[in-house]
Amino acid sequence: MLDGEEKFIKQAVRGDSSAFGSLYDHYQPMIYRFVMVKVGTREEAEDITHQVFLSAWQNVKHYKHRGHPFSSWLYQIARNQVIDHYRSKKNETSIDNVDPEYFAAPAIAHFDLSMKLEMEKVRTAIRQLKPDYQDVIIMRFIEDASLKEAAAMLGKTEGAIKLIQHRAIKELKSLLGESTSISFQSLEVEVETEDQSLEEQHTDESF
Amino acid sequence: MNLFEILKQFKKVEPDPRFTDRSRRMILAVPQEETRGIRRGLPAVWGILEAGVAVVLAGFFIVLITGSFPGSSYLAPVQFSVIDPQGLHAEAQAIDMQIQLANLNYPEASTPAATTKMSPKPTIKNAAPIGASSVSPFAASTTPSTTDTTSTTSSTVSLDQALEQLSQ
Numbered sequence: 001m002l003d004g005e006e007k008f009i010k011q012a013v014r015g016d017s018s019a020f021g022s023l024y025d026h027y028q029p030m031i032y033r034f035v036m037v038k039v040g041t042r043e044e045a046e047d048i049t050h051q052v053f054l055s056a057w058q059n060v061k062h063y064k065h066r067g068h069p070f071s072s073w074l075y076q077i078a079r080n081q082v083i084d085h086y087r088s089k090k091n092e093t094s095i096d097n098v099d100p101e102y103f104a105a106p107a108i109a110h111f112d113l114s115m116k117l118e119m120e121k122v123r124t125a126i127r128q129l130k131p132d133y134q135d136v137i138i139m140r141f142i143e144d145a146s147l148k149e150a151a152a153m154l155g156k157t158e159g160a161i162k163l164i165q166h167r168a169i170k171e172l173k174s175l176l177g178e179s180t181s182i183s184f185q186s187l188e189v190e191v192e193t194e195d196q197s198l199e200e201q202h203t204d205e206s207f
Numbered sequence: 208m209n210l211f212e213i214l215k216q217f218k219k220v221e222p223d224p225r226f227t228d229r230s231r232r233m234i235l236a237v238p239q240e241e242t243r244g245i246r247r248g249l250p251a252v253w254g255i256l257e258a259g260v261a262v263v264l265a266g267f268f269i270v271l272i273t274g275s276f277p278g279s280s281y282l283a284p285v286q287f288s289v290i291d292p293q294g295l296h297a298e299a300q301a302i303d304m305q306i307q308l309a310n311l312n313y314p315e316a317s318t319p320a321a322t323t324k325m326s327p328k329p330t331i332k333n334a335a336p337i338g339a340s341s342v343s344p345f346a347a348s349t350t351p352s353t354t355d356t357t358s359t360t361s362s363t364v365s366l367d368q369a370l371e372q373l374s375q
Contacts, residue, residue, distance in 0.1 A: 141214035
């Protein structure tokens with residue numbers, strides 16, 4: 001969460017563009033990653049991210065704090081934009097007519113080749129998951145959100161997030177299959193260990 | 208390679224700084240829609256009016272259903288305490304009588320030809336020695352050969368007698 005976020009939000013609601021600019025700087029990379037995993041190319045991810053923040057800026061005056069973080073509002077806009085994107089894309093092109101090379105994502109171009117290939121495999125598998133599963137995988141494993149944070153951002157209970165996460169990993173495993181060299185034995189264990197260390201950190205801070 | 212590690216790598220994905228800069232400037236250059244003034248004020252006033260009308264109507268119907276409006280006794284067209292059950296019963300009886308009379312009048316108003324068909328002549332001639340004293344309205348049409356005036360007179364007599372009998 002951004003320092004002094006509430007103040008920035010209040011100012012942005014009143015129409016202060018510089019306050020909204022601060023919110024943009026903080027949340028834009030997260031929203032970009034969220035969108036980039038869900039769509040095919042960098043251009044699409046950039047277009048959708050731009051639309052998300054444009055829509056947020058035009059509607060921020062109607063924003064009301066209902067206990068959820070500001071990011072959950074932005075993620076909701078992003079989800080809607082991705083849905084709209086696929087809906088409009090369906091009418092425009094057929095997947096059979098598109099060159100597979102088109103889907104190579106330049107956003108991950110700076111990684112070494114083997115990593116790039118693995119990332120593309122994983123990303124393709126994630127994109128085949130249900131939207132809810134995608135969201136939880138992105139929040140929990142890419143954005144490193146705790147169960148509580150993920151629950152707040154996705155508007156679900158922690159129990160629901162746990163359940164979705166378990167199912168999402170199971171499905172991701174089956175999608176990646178045995179053909180890949182990726183191992184996922186320790187995925188949930190590592191996340192649980194991280195959660196525990198985070199909880200301990202919070203406890204220490206509170207003391 | 209571990210899936211967990213691969214997913215972690217995605218966090219290193221950053222948008223192109225040129226895109227970020229361009230997008231930021233473009234978004235913040237867009238003016239926010241005017242939130243004050245007539246365009247925003249009218250829907251707000253309309254919303255309040257709608258809510259007010261809804262509440263008033265709901266209240267009115269609740270009062271109407273429960274009948275607990277304090278001025279209802281003054282506004283009511285009939286005061287229930289005035290109504291006499293016996294009188295009502297008598298009125299109901301009178302209404303029944305009118306229905307009977309209407310039934311009595313029906314054959315009288317009908318055409319002689321139809322009345323003739325409806326009443327079998329031999330039976331009436333034999334079964335009604337006192338003629339017009341019969342309560343049956345069909346007695347009025349026992350003599351189809353006579354004129355309309357005659358049949359009307361006889362039917363009037365029979366009706367009167369019927370009424371007398373009923374009143375007794």
